[in-house]
Amino acid sequence: MRVLVLGHGKTGKLVAEVAAERGHSVHVLDAKENANASALTPPFVAGFDVVIDFTTPEAAVQNMRAVLATGAKMVVGTTGWYDKLPDMRGLAERRQAGLLYGTNFSVGVQAMLQMAKKMGELLKGAGYEFSIEETHHETKLDSPSGTAITLAKTVQAVTGLAEIPIQAHRVGDAAGLHVLEAKSSADRLVLIHEAHSRRGFAEGAVRAAEWISTHSGCYDFQDVCTKV
Incomplete structure:
Protein backbone atom coordinates (compact mmCIF):
# COMPACT_ATOMS: atom_id res chain seq x y z
CA MET A 1 0.00 0.00 0.00
CA SER A 106 -5.50 3.51 20.59
CA VAL A 107 -7.27 0.15 20.93
CA GLY A 108 -6.85 0.51 24.70
CA VAL A 109 -8.75 3.80 24.69
CA GLN A 110 -11.52 2.22 22.63
CA ALA A 111 -11.80 -0.47 25.29
CA MET A 112 -11.96 2.26 27.95
CA LEU A 113 -14.87 3.93 26.13
CA GLN A 114 -16.79 0.65 26.12
CA MET A 115 -16.12 0.18 29.83
CA ALA A 116 -17.14 3.77 30.54
CA LYS A 117 -20.45 3.16 28.79
CA LYS A 118 -21.10 0.08 30.92
CA MET A 119 -20.00 1.93 34.06
CA GLY A 120 -22.48 4.71 33.32
CA GLU A 121 -25.29 2.24 32.67
CA LEU A 122 -24.71 0.41 35.96
CA LEU A 123 -24.40 3.57 38.08
CA LYS A 124 -27.22 5.57 36.50
CA GLY A 125 -29.53 6.98 39.16
CA ALA A 126 -27.42 5.57 42.01
CA GLY A 127 -26.18 8.91 43.34
CA TYR A 128 -22.78 9.02 41.64
CA GLU A 129 -21.06 12.16 40.42
CA PHE A 130 -18.80 11.69 37.38
CA SER A 131 -15.69 13.69 36.53
CA ILE A 132 -12.80 13.40 34.07
CA GLU A 133 -9.17 14.43 34.34
CA GLU A 134 -6.77 14.29 31.41
CA THR A 135 -3.08 15.07 30.89
CA HIS A 136 -1.24 15.50 27.57
CA HIS A 137 2.00 16.98 26.28
CA GLU A 138 2.35 20.75 26.47
CA THR A 139 2.26 21.21 22.68
CA LYS A 140 -1.19 19.63 22.25
CA LEU A 141 -3.41 22.36 20.81
CA ASP A 142 -6.91 21.30 21.84
CA SER A 143 -7.92 21.39 25.50
CA PRO A 144 -9.71 19.41 26.74
CA SER A 145 -8.65 16.57 24.49
CA GLY A 146 -10.97 15.02 21.96
CA THR A 147 -10.71 11.75 23.87
CA ALA A 148 -11.85 13.40 27.11
CA ILE A 149 -14.81 14.98 25.31
CA THR A 150 -15.73 11.62 23.76
CA LEU A 151 -15.46 9.97 27.18
CA ALA A 152 -17.79 12.58 28.67
CA LYS A 153 -20.32 12.22 25.86
CA THR A 154 -20.24 8.42 26.21
CA VAL A 155 -21.19 8.64 29.89
CA GLN A 156 -23.71 11.42 29.31
CA ALA A 157 -25.49 9.38 26.64
CA VAL A 158 -26.28 6.55 29.06
CA THR A 159 -26.75 8.51 32.30
CA GLY A 160 -28.63 11.55 31.00
CA LEU A 161 -26.28 13.90 32.85
CA ALA A 162 -26.25 17.41 31.40
CA GLU A 163 -22.56 17.97 32.07
CA ILE A 164 -19.47 16.09 33.23
CA PRO A 165 -16.62 18.34 34.40
CA ILE A 166 -13.25 17.88 32.71
CA GLN A 167 -9.89 19.00 34.11
CA ALA A 168 -7.23 19.30 31.41
CA HIS A 169 -3.48 19.47 32.06
CA ARG A 170 -0.63 20.08 29.60
CA VAL A 171 2.68 18.85 30.99
CA GLY A 172 6.04 18.21 29.33
CA ASP A 173 5.99 15.31 26.88
CA ALA A 174 3.15 13.30 28.46
CA ALA A 175 1.79 10.81 25.93
CA GLY A 176 -1.72 10.79 27.38
CA LEU A 177 -3.56 10.04 30.63
CA HIS A 178 -7.35 9.85 31.00
CA VAL A 179 -9.09 9.26 34.32
CA LEU A 180 -12.85 8.76 34.70
CA GLU A 181 -14.08 8.97 38.28
CA ALA A 182 -17.49 8.13 39.72
CA LYS A 183 -17.92 9.15 43.35
CA SER A 184 -20.80 8.73 45.79
CA SER A 185 -21.14 9.25 49.54
CA ALA A 186 -20.38 5.54 49.94
CA ASP A 187 -17.53 4.80 47.55
CA ARG A 188 -15.46 5.78 44.54
CA LEU A 189 -14.78 4.03 41.23
CA VAL A 190 -11.93 5.02 38.90
CA LEU A 191 -11.25 3.99 35.30
CA ILE A 192 -7.79 4.90 33.96
CA HIS A 193 -6.02 4.72 30.63
CA GLU A 194 -2.37 5.75 30.55
CA ALA A 195 -0.38 5.76 27.33
CA HIS A 196 3.31 4.99 27.84
CA SER A 197 4.16 6.17 24.33
CA ARG A 198 2.48 7.31 21.12
Missing part, protein backbone atom coordinates in the same frame (compact mmCIF):
# COMPACT_ATOMS: atom_id res chain seq x y z
CA ARG A 2 1.23 3.51 -0.83
CA VAL A 3 0.78 5.78 2.19
CA LEU A 4 1.04 9.57 2.37
CA VAL A 5 1.54 10.92 5.90
CA LEU A 6 0.69 14.58 6.48
CA GLY A 7 2.49 16.01 9.48
CA HIS A 8 6.03 15.40 10.66
CA GLY A 9 5.55 15.86 14.39
CA LYS A 10 6.24 13.12 16.92
CA THR A 11 3.09 11.15 16.14
CA GLY A 12 3.37 11.68 12.39
CA LYS A 13 6.95 10.38 12.40
CA LEU A 14 5.90 7.30 14.36
CA VAL A 15 2.99 6.65 12.00
CA ALA A 16 5.44 6.69 9.09
CA GLU A 17 7.75 4.26 10.92
CA VAL A 18 4.93 1.85 11.77
CA ALA A 19 3.60 1.95 8.21
CA ALA A 20 7.05 1.12 6.86
CA GLU A 21 7.42 -1.71 9.39
CA ARG A 22 4.14 -3.17 8.10
CA GLY A 23 5.55 -3.24 4.57
CA HIS A 24 3.96 -0.13 3.13
CA SER A 25 5.58 2.46 0.90
CA VAL A 26 5.59 5.76 2.82
CA HIS A 27 5.95 9.40 1.82
CA VAL A 28 5.81 12.23 4.40
CA LEU A 29 4.93 15.89 3.92
CA ASP A 30 5.63 18.43 6.65
CA ALA A 31 3.83 21.74 7.15
CA LYS A 32 6.25 23.76 5.02
CA GLU A 33 5.93 21.38 2.08
CA ASN A 34 2.12 21.45 2.24
CA ALA A 35 1.18 24.97 3.28
CA ASN A 36 -2.57 25.51 2.79
CA ALA A 37 -2.81 22.00 1.27
CA SER A 38 -0.91 23.32 -1.78
CA ALA A 39 0.87 20.01 -2.40
CA LEU A 40 -2.34 17.97 -2.50
CA THR A 41 -3.13 18.30 -6.18
CA PRO A 42 -5.28 15.57 -7.78
CA PRO A 43 -2.35 14.02 -9.71
CA PHE A 44 -0.22 13.92 -6.57
CA VAL A 45 -2.94 12.43 -4.36
CA ALA A 46 -3.69 9.82 -7.03
CA GLY A 47 -0.25 8.37 -6.41
CA PHE A 48 -1.29 7.04 -2.99
CA ASP A 49 -3.74 4.46 -1.72
CA VAL A 50 -4.45 6.30 1.52
CA VAL A 51 -3.58 9.58 3.25
CA ILE A 52 -3.03 9.82 7.03
CA ASP A 53 -3.32 13.24 8.70
CA PHE A 54 -1.68 14.19 12.01
CA THR A 55 -1.37 17.95 11.62
CA THR A 56 -3.40 20.77 13.22
CA PRO A 57 -7.17 21.39 13.20
CA GLU A 58 -6.95 24.18 10.63
CA ALA A 59 -4.55 22.29 8.37
CA ALA A 60 -6.56 19.07 8.66
CA VAL A 61 -9.70 20.75 7.30
CA GLN A 62 -7.79 22.16 4.34
CA ASN A 63 -6.19 18.77 3.74
CA MET A 64 -9.52 16.95 3.87
CA ARG A 65 -11.10 19.33 1.38
CA ALA A 66 -8.25 18.71 -1.06
CA VAL A 67 -7.95 14.93 -0.57
CA LEU A 68 -11.62 13.97 -0.37
CA ALA A 69 -12.48 16.06 -3.42
CA THR A 70 -10.39 13.61 -5.48
CA GLY A 71 -12.30 10.59 -4.16
CA ALA A 72 -9.28 9.36 -2.20
CA LYS A 73 -9.14 7.51 1.12
CA MET A 74 -8.10 9.31 4.28
CA VAL A 75 -7.50 8.72 8.00
CA VAL A 76 -7.58 11.80 10.23
CA GLY A 77 -6.01 11.50 13.67
CA THR A 78 -6.03 15.26 14.21
CA THR A 79 -8.76 16.48 16.57
CA GLY A 80 -10.34 19.87 17.24
CA TRP A 81 -12.10 20.22 13.85
CA TYR A 82 -15.35 18.36 14.47
CA ASP A 83 -17.54 21.43 13.94
CA LYS A 84 -16.71 20.83 10.25
CA LEU A 85 -17.56 17.11 10.37
CA PRO A 86 -20.95 17.43 8.60
CA ASP A 87 -19.24 19.23 5.71
CA MET A 88 -16.45 16.67 5.49
CA ARG A 89 -18.89 13.75 5.67
CA GLY A 90 -20.96 15.28 2.88
CA LEU A 91 -17.88 15.80 0.71
CA ALA A 92 -16.72 12.21 1.24
CA GLU A 93 -20.14 10.85 0.33
CA ARG A 94 -20.53 13.05 -2.75
CA ARG A 95 -17.10 12.09 -4.08
CA GLN A 96 -17.39 8.43 -3.00
CA ALA A 97 -14.22 8.96 -1.00
CA GLY A 98 -13.29 7.28 2.28
CA LEU A 99 -12.90 9.20 5.55
CA LEU A 100 -12.05 7.53 8.85
CA TYR A 101 -11.66 9.88 11.81
CA GLY A 102 -11.32 9.41 15.57
CA THR A 103 -10.46 11.21 18.76
CA ASN A 104 -8.08 8.40 19.64
CA PHE A 105 -6.72 5.49 17.59
CA ARG A 199 3.06 3.94 19.46
CA GLY A 200 -0.42 2.66 20.28
CA PHE A 201 -1.95 5.63 18.47
CA ALA A 202 0.33 5.14 15.46
CA GLU A 203 -0.38 1.41 15.17
CA GLY A 204 -4.11 2.04 15.33
CA ALA A 205 -3.90 4.76 12.69
CA VAL A 206 -1.99 2.53 10.27
CA ARG A 207 -4.41 -0.37 10.77
CA ALA A 208 -7.24 2.11 10.20
CA ALA A 209 -5.59 3.19 6.94
CA GLU A 210 -5.38 -0.42 5.80
CA TRP A 211 -9.10 -0.80 6.47
CA ILE A 212 -10.34 2.44 4.86
CA SER A 213 -8.26 1.77 1.74
CA THR A 214 -10.97 -0.68 0.63
CA HIS A 215 -14.03 1.22 1.90
CA SER A 216 -15.97 4.34 0.93
CA GLY A 217 -18.00 6.61 3.17
CA CYS A 218 -17.41 8.32 6.51
CA TYR A 219 -16.63 6.35 9.67
CA ASP A 220 -15.76 6.98 13.32
CA PHE A 221 -12.93 4.75 14.58
CA GLN A 222 -15.16 3.77 17.50
CA ASP A 223 -17.46 2.02 15.03
CA VAL A 224 -14.81 0.04 13.15
CA CYS A 225 -11.93 -0.51 15.60
CA THR A 226 -12.86 -4.18 16.08
CA LYS A 227 -12.63 -4.71 12.30
CA VAL A 228 -9.21 -3.20 11.58
Whole structure:
Protein backbone atom coordinates (compact mmCIF):
# COMPACT_ATOMS: atom_id res chain seq x y z
CA MET A 1 0.00 0.00 0.00
CA ARG A 2 1.23 3.51 -0.83
CA VAL A 3 0.78 5.78 2.19
CA LEU A 4 1.04 9.57 2.37
CA VAL A 5 1.54 10.92 5.90
CA LEU A 6 0.69 14.58 6.48
CA GLY A 7 2.49 16.01 9.48
CA HIS A 8 6.03 15.40 10.66
CA GLY A 9 5.55 15.86 14.39
CA LYS A 10 6.24 13.12 16.92
CA THR A 11 3.09 11.15 16.14
CA GLY A 12 3.37 11.68 12.39
CA LYS A 13 6.95 10.38 12.40
CA LEU A 14 5.90 7.30 14.36
CA VAL A 15 2.99 6.65 12.00
CA ALA A 16 5.44 6.69 9.09
CA GLU A 17 7.75 4.26 10.92
CA VAL A 18 4.93 1.85 11.77
CA ALA A 19 3.60 1.95 8.21
CA ALA A 20 7.05 1.12 6.86
CA GLU A 21 7.42 -1.71 9.39
CA ARG A 22 4.14 -3.17 8.10
CA GLY A 23 5.55 -3.24 4.57
CA HIS A 24 3.96 -0.13 3.13
CA SER A 25 5.58 2.46 0.90
CA VAL A 26 5.59 5.76 2.82
CA HIS A 27 5.95 9.40 1.82
CA VAL A 28 5.81 12.23 4.40
CA LEU A 29 4.93 15.89 3.92
CA ASP A 30 5.63 18.43 6.65
CA ALA A 31 3.83 21.74 7.15
CA LYS A 32 6.25 23.76 5.02
CA GLU A 33 5.93 21.38 2.08
CA ASN A 34 2.12 21.45 2.24
CA ALA A 35 1.18 24.97 3.28
CA ASN A 36 -2.57 25.51 2.79
CA ALA A 37 -2.81 22.00 1.27
CA SER A 38 -0.91 23.32 -1.78
CA ALA A 39 0.87 20.01 -2.40
CA LEU A 40 -2.34 17.97 -2.50
CA THR A 41 -3.13 18.30 -6.18
CA PRO A 42 -5.28 15.57 -7.78
CA PRO A 43 -2.35 14.02 -9.71
CA PHE A 44 -0.22 13.92 -6.57
CA VAL A 45 -2.94 12.43 -4.36
CA ALA A 46 -3.69 9.82 -7.03
CA GLY A 47 -0.25 8.37 -6.41
CA PHE A 48 -1.29 7.04 -2.99
CA ASP A 49 -3.74 4.46 -1.72
CA VAL A 50 -4.45 6.30 1.52
CA VAL A 51 -3.58 9.58 3.25
CA ILE A 52 -3.03 9.82 7.03
CA ASP A 53 -3.32 13.24 8.70
CA PHE A 54 -1.68 14.19 12.01
CA THR A 55 -1.37 17.95 11.62
CA THR A 56 -3.40 20.77 13.22
CA PRO A 57 -7.17 21.39 13.20
CA GLU A 58 -6.95 24.18 10.63
CA ALA A 59 -4.55 22.29 8.37
CA ALA A 60 -6.56 19.07 8.66
CA VAL A 61 -9.70 20.75 7.30
CA GLN A 62 -7.79 22.16 4.34
CA ASN A 63 -6.19 18.77 3.74
CA MET A 64 -9.52 16.95 3.87
CA ARG A 65 -11.10 19.33 1.38
CA ALA A 66 -8.25 18.71 -1.06
CA VAL A 67 -7.95 14.93 -0.57
CA LEU A 68 -11.62 13.97 -0.37
CA ALA A 69 -12.48 16.06 -3.42
CA THR A 70 -10.39 13.61 -5.48
CA GLY A 71 -12.30 10.59 -4.16
CA ALA A 72 -9.28 9.36 -2.20
CA LYS A 73 -9.14 7.51 1.12
CA MET A 74 -8.10 9.31 4.28
CA VAL A 75 -7.50 8.72 8.00
CA VAL A 76 -7.58 11.80 10.23
CA GLY A 77 -6.01 11.50 13.67
CA THR A 78 -6.03 15.26 14.21
CA THR A 79 -8.76 16.48 16.57
CA GLY A 80 -10.34 19.87 17.24
CA TRP A 81 -12.10 20.22 13.85
CA TYR A 82 -15.35 18.36 14.47
CA ASP A 83 -17.54 21.43 13.94
CA LYS A 84 -16.71 20.83 10.25
CA LEU A 85 -17.56 17.11 10.37
CA PRO A 86 -20.95 17.43 8.60
CA ASP A 87 -19.24 19.23 5.71
CA MET A 88 -16.45 16.67 5.49
CA ARG A 89 -18.89 13.75 5.67
CA GLY A 90 -20.96 15.28 2.88
CA LEU A 91 -17.88 15.80 0.71
CA ALA A 92 -16.72 12.21 1.24
CA GLU A 93 -20.14 10.85 0.33
CA ARG A 94 -20.53 13.05 -2.75
CA ARG A 95 -17.10 12.09 -4.08
CA GLN A 96 -17.39 8.43 -3.00
CA ALA A 97 -14.22 8.96 -1.00
CA GLY A 98 -13.29 7.28 2.28
CA LEU A 99 -12.90 9.20 5.55
CA LEU A 100 -12.05 7.53 8.85
CA TYR A 101 -11.66 9.88 11.81
CA GLY A 102 -11.32 9.41 15.57
CA THR A 103 -10.46 11.21 18.76
CA ASN A 104 -8.08 8.40 19.64
CA PHE A 105 -6.72 5.49 17.59
CA SER A 106 -5.50 3.51 20.59
CA VAL A 107 -7.27 0.15 20.93
CA GLY A 108 -6.85 0.51 24.70
CA VAL A 109 -8.75 3.80 24.69
CA GLN A 110 -11.52 2.22 22.63
CA ALA A 111 -11.80 -0.47 25.29
CA MET A 112 -11.96 2.26 27.95
CA LEU A 113 -14.87 3.93 26.13
CA GLN A 114 -16.79 0.65 26.12
CA MET A 115 -16.12 0.18 29.83
CA ALA A 116 -17.14 3.77 30.54
CA LYS A 117 -20.45 3.16 28.79
CA LYS A 118 -21.10 0.08 30.92
CA MET A 119 -20.00 1.93 34.06
CA GLY A 120 -22.48 4.71 33.32
CA GLU A 121 -25.29 2.24 32.67
CA LEU A 122 -24.71 0.41 35.96
CA LEU A 123 -24.40 3.57 38.08
CA LYS A 124 -27.22 5.57 36.50
CA GLY A 125 -29.53 6.98 39.16
CA ALA A 126 -27.42 5.57 42.01
CA GLY A 127 -26.18 8.91 43.34
CA TYR A 128 -22.78 9.02 41.64
CA GLU A 129 -21.06 12.16 40.42
CA PHE A 130 -18.80 11.69 37.38
CA SER A 131 -15.69 13.69 36.53
CA ILE A 132 -12.80 13.40 34.07
CA GLU A 133 -9.17 14.43 34.34
CA GLU A 134 -6.77 14.29 31.41
CA THR A 135 -3.08 15.07 30.89
CA HIS A 136 -1.24 15.50 27.57
CA HIS A 137 2.00 16.98 26.28
CA GLU A 138 2.35 20.75 26.47
CA THR A 139 2.26 21.21 22.68
CA LYS A 140 -1.19 19.63 22.25
CA LEU A 141 -3.41 22.36 20.81
CA ASP A 142 -6.91 21.30 21.84
CA SER A 143 -7.92 21.39 25.50
CA PRO A 144 -9.71 19.41 26.74
CA SER A 145 -8.65 16.57 24.49
CA GLY A 146 -10.97 15.02 21.96
CA THR A 147 -10.71 11.75 23.87
CA ALA A 148 -11.85 13.40 27.11
CA ILE A 149 -14.81 14.98 25.31
CA THR A 150 -15.73 11.62 23.76
CA LEU A 151 -15.46 9.97 27.18
CA ALA A 152 -17.79 12.58 28.67
CA LYS A 153 -20.32 12.22 25.86
CA THR A 154 -20.24 8.42 26.21
CA VAL A 155 -21.19 8.64 29.89
CA GLN A 156 -23.71 11.42 29.31
CA ALA A 157 -25.49 9.38 26.64
CA VAL A 158 -26.28 6.55 29.06
CA THR A 159 -26.75 8.51 32.30
CA GLY A 160 -28.63 11.55 31.00
CA LEU A 161 -26.28 13.90 32.85
CA ALA A 162 -26.25 17.41 31.40
CA GLU A 163 -22.56 17.97 32.07
CA ILE A 164 -19.47 16.09 33.23
CA PRO A 165 -16.62 18.34 34.40
CA ILE A 166 -13.25 17.88 32.71
CA GLN A 167 -9.89 19.00 34.11
CA ALA A 168 -7.23 19.30 31.41
CA HIS A 169 -3.48 19.47 32.06
CA ARG A 170 -0.63 20.08 29.60
CA VAL A 171 2.68 18.85 30.99
CA GLY A 172 6.04 18.21 29.33
CA ASP A 173 5.99 15.31 26.88
CA ALA A 174 3.15 13.30 28.46
CA ALA A 175 1.79 10.81 25.93
CA GLY A 176 -1.72 10.79 27.38
CA LEU A 177 -3.56 10.04 30.63
CA HIS A 178 -7.35 9.85 31.00
CA VAL A 179 -9.09 9.26 34.32
CA LEU A 180 -12.85 8.76 34.70
CA GLU A 181 -14.08 8.97 38.28
CA ALA A 182 -17.49 8.13 39.72
CA LYS A 183 -17.92 9.15 43.35
CA SER A 184 -20.80 8.73 45.79
CA SER A 185 -21.14 9.25 49.54
CA ALA A 186 -20.38 5.54 49.94
CA ASP A 187 -17.53 4.80 47.55
CA ARG A 188 -15.46 5.78 44.54
CA LEU A 189 -14.78 4.03 41.23
CA VAL A 190 -11.93 5.02 38.90
CA LEU A 191 -11.25 3.99 35.30
CA ILE A 192 -7.79 4.90 33.96
CA HIS A 193 -6.02 4.72 30.63
CA GLU A 194 -2.37 5.75 30.55
CA ALA A 195 -0.38 5.76 27.33
CA HIS A 196 3.31 4.99 27.84
CA SER A 197 4.16 6.17 24.33
CA ARG A 198 2.48 7.31 21.12
CA ARG A 199 3.06 3.94 19.46
CA GLY A 200 -0.42 2.66 20.28
CA PHE A 201 -1.95 5.63 18.47
CA ALA A 202 0.33 5.14 15.46
CA GLU A 203 -0.38 1.41 15.17
CA GLY A 204 -4.11 2.04 15.33
CA ALA A 205 -3.90 4.76 12.69
CA VAL A 206 -1.99 2.53 10.27
CA ARG A 207 -4.41 -0.37 10.77
CA ALA A 208 -7.24 2.11 10.20
CA ALA A 209 -5.59 3.19 6.94
CA GLU A 210 -5.38 -0.42 5.80
CA TRP A 211 -9.10 -0.80 6.47
CA ILE A 212 -10.34 2.44 4.86
CA SER A 213 -8.26 1.77 1.74
CA THR A 214 -10.97 -0.68 0.63
CA HIS A 215 -14.03 1.22 1.90
CA SER A 216 -15.97 4.34 0.93
CA GLY A 217 -18.00 6.61 3.17
CA CYS A 218 -17.41 8.32 6.51
CA TYR A 219 -16.63 6.35 9.67
CA ASP A 220 -15.76 6.98 13.32
CA PHE A 221 -12.93 4.75 14.58
CA GLN A 222 -15.16 3.77 17.50
CA ASP A 223 -17.46 2.02 15.03
CA VAL A 224 -14.81 0.04 13.15
CA CYS A 225 -11.93 -0.51 15.60
CA THR A 226 -12.86 -4.18 16.08
CA LYS A 227 -12.63 -4.71 12.30
CA VAL A 228 -9.21 -3.20 11.58
